[in-house]
Amino acid sequence: MIREFSSADVLFIMSAARWTLILSAIAFLGGAIGGLSIALARTSHGKWLRRIAAWFIQVFQGTPLLMQLFLVYFGLAVVGLPINPLLAAAVALTLHASAYLGEIWRGAIEAVPSGQTEAATALALSYPDRMRHVVLPQALRIATAPTVGFLVQLIKGTSLASIIGFTELTRAGQIVNNATFKPFLVFGTVAAIYFILCWPLSLLARHMETRMRRAITR
């Protein structure tokens, strides 16, 4: 039975967008914690720490996000945990975000001139104090624009969670389309909502990038 595409469907899709946002937020926050750990490990003096972090980044940047999602989703079932699409998507996207943010922030940390670390070291500041007060605040300024850029990628990446049956924006669109068979209308609406979420962030990233460039050339 094919029914009409109604305002109830639009509401259904829009309320599913909430899950897209929640999933993005979890993955971004988790990825921020994971990414900071990865970035610090990558820039540390410990050889093994550096190696493990590099390996982690390579694995997660070198495999499709969809495979990571499948591995976590079906992997959870194998180890006897209940199959929970939100949990699986959150874990997979967090790992994915950790790898990418880790790499972005490693670059930002390394872009802070080595003289800064040397001066802080010569002032007898401990490693945590050097990082917290001297290196990371400067790295943050360098990393902000690419980080926001990655957040846009991450929001769009959550659409893959639809494949393991998590009802976020894209999955809601599929459900409505299956009932109404108005693909252009339905997926047009879905795409428009993604655009409304992502476009301001893209603008923000570009704005920050130009401001950053001006700060450097000053």
Place this chain on the structure above:
Amino acid sequence: MTEHAIIMRDVNKFYGAYHALVDVDLTVERGERIVICGPSGSGKSTLIRTINQLETIHSGTINVDGVELTAGGDNVAKVRQDVGMVFQSFNLFPHMTVLENCILAPMKTRKTPRAEAEQTARHYLERVKIPEQADKYPAQLSGGQQQRVAIARALCMKPRIMLFDEPTSALDPEMVKEVLDTMIDLAREGMTMLCVTHEMDFARAVADRVIFMDKGMIVEQGAPDVFFNNPQNERLKNFLGQIA
């Protein structure tokens, strides 16, 4: 309290296969002012950077103010609290005001309360003659002013030894004097100083001893009048001829 500020024995340092410091022996007395010169790549910067362990050494021993640097533990942290360093490129923290630059280390490392740290900072900013710049950011200052802030920042830790790594090499000529004057003041007050510099007038004016390094070795050293007027080593004669 030992009577020597720094004792280096048989110090060797390699960068890969490159022998950067070769069997360096150096004893510095308390209050002694030493100028180290030599061609680029001679190991002079490396030498002073081993004193606060910005560079590790491969063999030998370094004793700073009675603390054995190479003995491990928290000796390195202890020594760094008592050894201030000024860099060629200033290395002020650009995201902090001048005052914040000066109080960070005393508050974090020495656990000095903020009010006391700020008072100390203003005192030293006064001494380097820029008290009015306390709330500005480093980028708003001239090179000479930045380097004087860097000196004040190091002094805020109340170090017993100051290391200067080519402090005037990155400055425009008209700003060299204001930094040298600050260093001369410091020297007159009895600070133990090791300065890597090519400012030979500074060496003549304040140094107790001038050291010439070449290829990682201390080749010649002596009081400034002997060092400049009667150099023995051929390479030193050559070097003095070039910079005079």
